[in-house]
Amino acid sequence: MKPSKVGVLGATGAVGQMFCRMLEHHPWFEVAIVGASEASSGKRYRDAVTWRLESSMPSGVADLTIQSCVPEVFEGVDLVFSGLDSTVAHVKELAFAEAGFTVVSNASAHRMHPDVPLVVPEVNGDVLRSLSQPWSGQLVTNPNCVVIPLVMVLKPLVDVFGVGSVHVTSMQALSGAGYPGVSAMDSTGNILPFIPGEEPKIETEPLKILGRDLAIRSTAVRVPVRHGHLLSIHLGFEGATPSVNEVSQLLQTFETPSWMKGCPSALDKVLKVYDDPMQPQPRFVEQEGQGMAVHVGRIRGEGPLGISLMALGHNTIRGAVGCALLNAEVLALHQS
Numbered sequence: 231m232k233p234s235k236v237g238v239l240g241a242t243g244a245v246g247q248m249f250c251r252m253l254e255h256h257p258w259f260e261v262a263i264v265g266a267s268e269a270s271s272g273k274r275y276r277d278a279v280t281w282r283l284e285s286s287m288p289s290g291v292a293d294l295t296i297q298s299c300v301p302e303v304f305e306g307v308d309l310v311f312s313g314l315d316s317t318v319a320h321v322k323e324l325a326f327a328e329a330g331f332t333v334v335s336n337a338s339a340h341r342m343h344p345d346v347p348l349v350v351p352e353v354n355g356d357v358l359r360s361l362s363q364p365w366s367g368q369l370v371t372n373p374n375c376v377v378i379p380l381v382m383v384l385k386p387l388v389d390v391f392g393v394g395s396v397h398v399t400s401m402q403a404l405s406g407a408g409y410p411g412v413s414a415m416d417s418t419g420n421i422l423p424f425i426p427g428e429e430p431k432i433e434t435e436p437l438k439i440l441g442r443d444l445a446i447r448s449t450a451v452r453v454p455v456r457h458g459h460l461l462s463i464h465l466g467f468e469g470a471t472p473s474v475n476e477v478s479q480l481l482q483t484f485e486t487p488s489w490m491k492g493c494p495s496a497l498d499k500v501l502k503v504y505d506d507p508m509q510p511q512p513r514f515v516e517q518e519g520q521g522m523a524v525h526v527g528r529i530r531g532e533g534p535l536g537i538s539l540m541a542l543g544h545n546t547i548r549g550a551v552g553c554a555l556l557n558a559e560v561l562a563l564h565q566s
């Protein structure tokens with residue numbers, strides 16, 4: 231299959247750079263147009279961008295000229311990925327959807343819009359198979375980087391055991407704040423006990439994805455780790471608390487839906503469950519499934535106090551760009 235040409239909005243930013251990196255050798259999509267603010271447009275990508283990722287800048291985008299983020303200049307592509315700053319994503323993403331483009335966004339602007347699906351494909355990706363929206367194009371979003379590992383763990387437990395309450399503390403890596411992010415003076419040898427704007431997203435987005443009215447209390451802190459958000463989760467159940475073994479078995483058998491097989495970025499088993507109490511650790515987060523897996527460990531508890539466990543996801547891969555890419559793959563698979 232010849233790869234289809236796609237665009238990246240906000241291509242110069244932290245998320246945009248990751249889009250360019252993850253699309254570099256993608257078998258279905260090829261980056262043909264990159265867009266950013268007026269301050270960058272007209273410049274060559276390699277000249278405008280300070281490349282912050284560990285791998286080198288993809289040669290396919292390095293010599294592209296950065297364009298303004300307006301639909302007219304993106305003619306020739308059907309799909310755009312958005313890593314736009316949330317303040318501008320609101321207007322610009324709608325303009326693209328109204329102009330007939332498929333917009334696959336990682337920004338928060340439209341996540342809770344009633345006409346916009348908020349999707350983690352392994353959990354609720356079937357909503358993409360029969361999409362009906364008021365625009366001539368389409369607009370699809372993925373959730374916050376903590377919500378992705380959280381709903382992956384919650385989905386089987388909610389369905390089988392009836393989860394009633396969730397307390398989650400997310401220990402969030404520095405790369406989640408973009409670049410330059412948190413100052414070295416604040417982050418070195420320190421933990422910041424509050425991340426503005428994070429907790430409400432973690433308490434509301436899972437309800438839309440799971441279609442359930444769960445009570446979620448979230449605490450979000452910034453820790454001096456490069457990549458990988460570690461979640462300490464405590465679950466209360468509607469009925470009797472299941473055993474540690476039942477929870478572990480259920481999470482181990484959570485499989486990617488069979489209709490997603492064929493998506494290049496999908497793992498057969500997205501949840502990796504550990505018995506070793508020293509796992510999961512952020513420093514190993516890229517070793518399994520190239521950053522697309524969600525790691526679960528320290529399952530413990532039982533009795534009236536419920537079950538506690540830890541989950542870990544790579545925040546800019548599984549928690550952001552990888553999820554958007556998977557959404558685009560599901561759309562391509564079912565709308566071609």
Ligand code: NAP
Pocket residue numbers: 239240241242243244245246265266267268269270271299313314315316317318319336337338339374375405406407408409545546549550
């Ligand atoms: P960022 O580094 O500040 O990048 C923002 C991008 O938006 C840049 O390409 C910037 O272009 C472009 N932009 C800004 N104003 C614009 C305008 N008026 N018109 C067109 N383009 C404009 O931000 P980020 O960290 O990549 O985050 C991008 C989005 O993803 C945000 O909505 C954020 O909430 C979300 N997100 C981020 C992370 C993360 O880990 N960082 C995780 C999940 C979600 P210039 O370079 O030309 O200014």
